[in-house]
Amino acid sequence: MGRSVWGFWQSVFSTAVLYGSLALFTSILHNVFLLYYVETFVSIYKIDKISFWVGETVFLIWNSLNDPLFGWLSDHAFLSSPQSGSQITSPEVVLRRLKALSTNGPLFALSFLAFWVAWARPGLQFLLCLCLYDGFLTMVDLHHSALLADLAVSAADRTRLNFHCSVFSALGSLSVFLSYSVWDKEDFYSFRLFCVTLAAFSILGFFVVSRLLQQRFNKEIRSKLDEASTLKELSVGHAPFTQTEKPITIGQYLKQLSKHRNFMWFVSMNLIQVFHCHFNNNFFPLFLEHLLSDNISASTGSILLGISYVAPHLNNLYFLTLCRRYGVYQVIRWLFMLKLGLSVVMLLAGADHIYLLFFSALNRVFTEGTCKLLKLVISDLVDEDYVVNRRQQAASALLFGMVNLLTKPGQTFAPLIGTWLLCVYTGYDIFQRTPVKDSVSASDSGTPPLRLGCFYMLVFVPITCALLQLATWSRFTLHGRKLQGIKTLRQGTQHGSLIDVKAI
Numbered sequence: 001m002g003r004s005v006w007g008f009w010q011s012v013f014s015t016a017v018l019y020g021s022l023a024l025f026t027s028i029l030h031n032v033f034l035l036y037y038v039e040t041f042v043s044i045y046k047i048d049k050i051s052f053w054v055g056e057t058v059f060l061i062w063n064s065l066n067d068p069l070f071g072w073l074s075d076h077a078f079l080s081s082p083q084s085g086s087q088i089t090s091p092e093v094v095l096r097r098l099k100a101l102s103t104n105g106p107l108f109a110l111s112f113l114a115f116w117v118a119w120a121r122p123g124l125q126f127l128l129c130l131c132l133y134d135g136f137l138t139m140v141d142l143h144h145s146a147l148l149a150d151l152a153v154s155a156a157d158r159t160r161l162n163f164h165c166s167v168f169s170a171l172g173s174l175s176v177f178l179s180y181s182v183w184d185k186e187d188f189y190s191f192r193l194f195c196v197t198l199a200a201f202s203i204l205g206f207f208v209v210s211r212l213l214q215q216r217f218n219k220e221i222r223s224k225l226d227e228a229s230t231l232k233e234l235s236v237g238h239a240p241f242t243q244t245e246k247p248i249t250i251g252q253y254l255k256q257l258s259k260h261r262n263f264m265w266f267v268s269m270n271l272i273q274v275f276h277c278h279f280n281n282n283f284f285p286l287f288l289e290h291l292l293s294d295n296i297s298a299s300t301g302s303i304l305l306g307i308s309y310v311a312p313h314l315n316n317l318y319f320l321t322l323c324r325r326y327g328v329y330q331v332i333r334w335l336f337m338l339k340l341g342l343s344v345v346m347l348l349a350g351a352d353h354i355y356l357l358f359f360s361a362l363n364r365v366f367t368e369g370t371c372k373l374l375k376l377v378i379s380d381l382v383d384e385d386y387v388v389n390r391r392q393q394a395a396s397a398l399l400f401g402m403v404n405l406l407t408k409p410g411q412t413f414a415p416l417i418g419t420w421l422l423c424v425y426t427g428y429d430i431f432q433r434t435p436v437k438d439s440v441s442a443s444d445s446g447t448p449p450l451r452l453g454c455f456y457m458l459v460f461v462p463i464t465c466a467l468l469q470l471a472t473w474s475r476f477t478l479h480g481r482k483l484q485g486i487k488t489l490r491q492g493t494q495h496g497s498l499i500d501v502k503a504i
Contacts, residue, residue, distance in 0.1 A: 020164025025205035027172025028198050029112045034281050041126050051123025059130040060412035064405050066138045071401025078393040079248040095217045097143040098210050105206025108136035109199040116192045146397035149379040153491050163320050170313035262478045267406040269472040275410030276465045277371050280364045282415045290454045312368030328376045329479035335370045340466035343459050351455035387489045426453035
């Protein structure tokens with residue numbers, strides 16, 4: 001009976017749908033985390049400024065190092081595979097990643113719960129919760145992202161996988177809307193119960209989906225083994241001798257990566273993108289409060305904030321259709337130009353213009369939309385790394401980890417630089433318990449009012465980011481004919497071991 005039930009669900013859902021659904025179980029928790037963890041520790045647990053900065057600094061180090069560490073532990077064996085003879089196949093790699101997701105997914109959900117109950121001193125709890133949460137999130141994100149490069153090579157198949165991720169991520173963002181009905185700093189019980197419900201749903205989802213996919217790829221591996229056994233009997237497909245490569249050390253791998261020019265230009269651009277995305281996440285509620293509170297009600301602001309989490313995923317569905325037609329490189333370039341143009345127009349319009357509402361929303365939507373497309377670019381870099389360095393198996397999780405090593409500092413720099421700019425420019429300190437000074441007192445003290453300071457941050461940060469990104473992105477050459485040539489080479493060398501997403 002149990003096997004028949006599992007078989008029924010396997011026949012109903014395609015691999016692409018099951019892969020995309022894993023994004024749902026991550027996003028329902030991570031969106032709530034991004035929105036409330038700072039507010040919880042600052043306003044409810046009353047963490048002091050020094051502990052906050054120390055926690056964020058340690059988090060910066062751990063946040064950067066755990067990606068390549070986990071990626072190396074996961075994929076270093078692929079770099080040292082034998083030149084010929086026994087070789088790890090793509091279905092086996094996929095199965096390893098699914099097993100990692102089935103373990104780390106539920107642990108990630110449990111670490112999410114540690115934020116919402118005071119069980120230690122605020123400074124210590126802040127540090128431990130951030131590091132624990134990010135460790136399991138990294139394991140989940142690395143293996144889920146790596147599956148994008150392992151399941152398919154063609155741009156069409158990867159776009160299809162990413163499309164399903166966007167659909168389920170949009171569904172996961174609905175947790176932001178639901179959170180408003182239970183968020184109350186004075187009575188935290190309902191919010192805690194809400195978080196427990198989300199975590200339970202996530203744990204169940206990771207368990208069920210990962211098991212369905214594991215069973216599917218176990219069948220794929222068995223068919224590969226049967227094929228290999230037949231070839232062995234016929235003495236087909238084996239070289240007359242086997243030659244083993246020396247294991248590649250981390251130093252040799254880093255040297256190879258340092259010569260990968262497209263990789264270096266990409267991480268330069270992506271560092272700025274990560275900073276801008278998290279800058280919007282951290283300060284969007286503040287901008288709504290001090291720039292638009294006179295024009296919109298509190299309930300409207302809450303709805304707008306919730307929409308800003310859902311809209312990027314829905315908008316990404318349209319961006320993916322553009323990617324199929326014009327290519328990912330060109331679509332990302334257009335988005336940078338659009339970000340620059342909108343910011344300049346808003347700067348000329350001024351802080352009192354009603355269109356500031358639409359600019360605030362579009363700025364966040366387009367910035368987040370760009371972030372959603374970058375996994376496709378990293379998957380292309382995996383292909384180039386595989387071909388250029390003649391690897392026996394694509395080390396996708398390791399490359400995703402190295403990208404995160406060099407770009408995740410932007411996640412920590414965003415709140416630190418943002419609060420520093422706000423304090424230096426306006427004199428406003430988010431850690432002060434006293435009310436915010438009004439525009440009159442600000443003018444008397446010689447500093448701009450908080451509202452004007454928020455406006456300048458809102459427009460000058462995207463202008464600066466867009467200019468730097470356009471400059472670095474113009475040096476990236478993995479697109480057009482070059483990209484197609486790389487994909488052709490990878491598909492040729494791994495012919496017969498890659499997985500047909502549509503066929504499963």
